[in-house]
Amino acid sequence: MREIWGLFSRGITAVNTVAGYLSGFAIVACTGILVFEVAVRYWLAWATDWEIELSIMLLIVATFMSAAFTQISRGHVGIEVLDSLMSERANRWRYLVGDILSLAFCTFIAWKSWAFFHEAWADGKMSNTAWGPKLWPAYFFMALGMTLLSLQMIAQIGDQHLHQHREDEE
Incomplete structure (x- = not known):
């Protein structure tokens, strides 16, 4: 059973690590798109209607798809001062x-x-902007990102429990 759990834990961590790095590429792409928009509006006086909305969608993707990657290192907001004030056992319970x-x-x-x-998929919902992209991709990546974050938390809770169980056996 521990081997299966180890495979799940390592697998979800690997998937979330890849998702985290791809999120970084999404942010770089977003930056390039915004620089392009500024340049063509200023120097070429082109009207643009898709750049801002695509950038927003890329940032949604990057935010939600990197959440689990951040969770791997417990990089989300925490109260670190409590670590030094509480006992090791109390901290384990607090984390749990x-x-x-x-x-x-x-x-x-x-x-x-x-x-x-x-x-959004079934109803064909679209943004009410001039570009009017479908909304389902943004919702898909929100859902996928939160699902991956939930799976990462399950893996961490299980890993913590197995680690504690091993310490108790020793």
């Missing part, structure tokens, strides 16, 4: 309770995002 509450929240957001994605 925090992880379970965070998992519940992220799972709920993932579930709602999948519902938004389905609705």
Whole structure:
């Protein structure tokens, strides 16, 4: 059973690491698109209608798809001062309770995002801008990112439990 759990944990961490690096490329692409927009508006006086919205969508993708990558190193906001004030055992419980509450929240957001994605896909919802792109890609990456974050939290909770179980056996 531990081998299967190890495969799951390493697999989800690998997927989230790749997603994190791809998010970085999305931010670089967003930067290039915005520089292009500024340049063609200033020097060529071209009207643009897609650059800002595409940049927003790329930033949505980057934000949600990098969340699990950030969770791998526990890079989200935390109260580090409590680490030094509380005992090791109390900190383990604090992390466990925090992880379970965070998992519940992220799972709920993932579930709602999948519902938004389905609705946008089924109804063909589009942005009400001049460009008018479909909205389902943004909702898809929100849902996928929150799902990956939830899976990463499950992996961390399980890893923490197995690590603690091994320490208790020794």
